[in-house]
Amino acid sequence: MPTLRPIDVFFLEKEEPVKSCLLFLRGFIPKQDKRITEEWKYGLPFYYLNGKMFCYLWIHKKYRQPYIGLAEGNKINHPDLLQEKRARMRILLIDPSKDIPVKKIKSILKEAIALYK
Template sequence: MKPAENYILDQPEPYKSILMHLQILIESTFPEVDLQFKWNIPFYYLEQKPFCYLNPSKKKGYVDVAFWASAHLTKYNEHLISENRKVVKSLRYYKLEDINEEILLTVLKEAHQLKGKGFYKKKD
């Protein structure tokens, strides 16, 4: 099992359920993603380029799905949170029921399209 998968399975509830649901949605929509464990969180790469990451904040009680190329995302911007971050924006979930699959998948698909337009850099 990958370190990122172990990390997800080791999380307390509700983080574990949220992370597992997000993992299923992302990996079933984009089977070519590569789940890695970077900076102590689950991080998805597409063609060796950062795509998005899953960041549970136990201190604040949510899970973020964060996007690198967020400045170029145009759909559902009213749901994307920047919160003092210059580059990254995220969709935030406090409980499993908060996940709106239509919004999440639309933003993921738009981020995926940006990958081919040079908005992502290769990992080191």
């Protein structure tokens, strides 16, 4: 039996419905551009575009919701992106108890991808 990598353990150890939400995002993000790669950096799942930091997945401590952190989030104007105390990154909270807002996520990721061209 193959040994699980730390990135796989990260997803599998989560409780439902957070686990399903994160697993969906894990598959969804790389499908937005063939140049997106998944890596285990800084103890979290990170996605790179052309070798540059693109976004990551994490769970908000206060809200206990999964979120997508966007490396260039400060350059994207979207009402649902939270700045909080970050200089550059912004986050998109995902409520795992509701339907995942696929169109919204796709639109924000598309805008983020355009910043890397």
